[in-house]
Amino acid sequence: MSREDAVIVDNLRKVFGDVVAVDGLSFEVKSGEVFGLVGPNGAGKTTTLRILATILRPTEGSVTIFGRDVVRETKDVRKMISYLPEEAGAYKYLTGYEYLTFMAHVYGVDKTALEDGIRLSGLGEALRRYVSTYSKGMKRRLQVARTLMVKPKLAIMDEPTSGLDVVHAVYLRNALREYVKKYNITVVLSSHNMLEVEYLCDRVALINRGKVAIIGAPNQLLQEFRAKNLEEVFVKVVGDA
Ligand code: ATP
Numbered sequence: 073m074s075r076e077d078a079v080i081v082d083n084l085r086k087v088f089g090d091v092v093a094v095d096g097l098s099f100e101v102k103s104g105e106v107f108g109l110v111g112p113n114g115a116g117k118t119t120t121l122r123i124l125a126t127i128l129r130p131t132e133g134s135v136t137i138f139g140r141d142v143v144r145e146t147k148d149v150r151k152m153i154s155y156l157p158e159e160a161g162a163y164k165y166l167t168g169y170e171y172l173t174f175m176a177h178v179y180g181v182d183k184t185a186l187e188d189g190i191r192l193s194g195l196g197e198a199l200r201r202y203v204s205t206y207s208k209g210m211k212r213r214l215q216v217a218r219t220l221m222v223k224p225k226l227a228i229m230d231e232p233t234s235g236l237d238v239v240h241a242v243y244l245r246n247a248l249r250e251y252v253k254k255y256n257i258t259v260v261l262s263s264h265n266m267l268e269v270e271y272l273c274d275r276v277a278l279i280n281r282g283k284v285a286i287i288g289a290p291n292q293l294l295q296e297f298r299a300k301n302l303e304e305v306f307v308k309v310v311g312d313a
Contacts, residue, residue: 078226078258079124079137080151084133085282086119088097090305095282096133098302100274103138106271109262110302115275117160117262119232120279124260125155125228137226154224158231160215168199168206168214172221179222181229189221192251194243208235216244220251227252228260231268233268241265247270266302276302285309 087092090169092125094116101107108119115141120127126146134141140148150196161173172189179185190199192245193213203211207259216232231246251274265270269276277287286293286309297305 074222076102077186078105078137079107079260080134080136081120081124082134082136083107084120084123084135085131086116086123086128087131089258092282094123094130095280097284098133099277099284099287101258103258104253104256105274106249106259106261106272106275108276109260109279110264110266110269110276110306115279116282117180117279120258121155121228121230121262122157124226125153125157126150127155129259136209152225154219154222154227156215156219156227156232157231158234160211162203162206162211162218165202167202168195169194171203171214172199172218176221180190181222182213185223186219188223188251189217192220192244192247194216194240194247209237212236213244216248220248220257225257225258227257227259227261229259231264233263241268247273266306270302272294276312278306280310 077100081097081099083096084094097120109120111117120201123130123142126142126149129143137149138152141151166174172186176186195210195213198210212235219227219229233244236244245268273290278285293305297308298306
């Protein structure tokens, strides 16, 4: 392992009954990188992120996060990560502000973290309202803010901007990019939005049928595949599968 490696996924396999969700997946993420997982429905992205987040155990292979094994050193890993699941709930009977305050307390972070959370959410006055009154996109923004404001060494985010309108997705991407670079937070995220991935990610892995099909910096992939955008690359690699 080089000192630079934040995440090493080595020959990872995850089997559910007779479904092979992840089938010998390997990739590395450097410290401070924003790394994207893209791929068709059912490719194994969420399963991989859940293994990184110590929610699921691998069937075979290994994952280390900043040198710690997700199975043998789960506790140490959990101290370094913050995980945004695909569908995250919030506490309905708290206001957005109370929710962020509560989470700041749970993670034992300082007041600046709460201020960062408020800014990242972009929810403004709506933070005074109960979370139960929020739209889907507003809840998502609150959850993304919660995930990042605690300044984890590694943020694991499953489709962070899903359900957001264009204006708020753009706001959040800009805020996220600026924030993680400022605090040197490594990010592994999944997305179906190729524009987002091109903008946000330093490198991207295209996962197909549980394996890495291609990996590289967005620009490098565009050149390699003589494509105008990542959507074209995606379609060329995955085809009509
Ligand atoms: P999407 O883009 O649709 O979110 P994904 O790439 O995140 O897809 P996964 O959710 O990781 O894909 O699923 C990979 C495969 O594993 C799918 O065939 C899925 O049905 C299967 N799978 C995932 N979780 C389970 C589970 N708990 N039990 C059984 N099969 C599962």
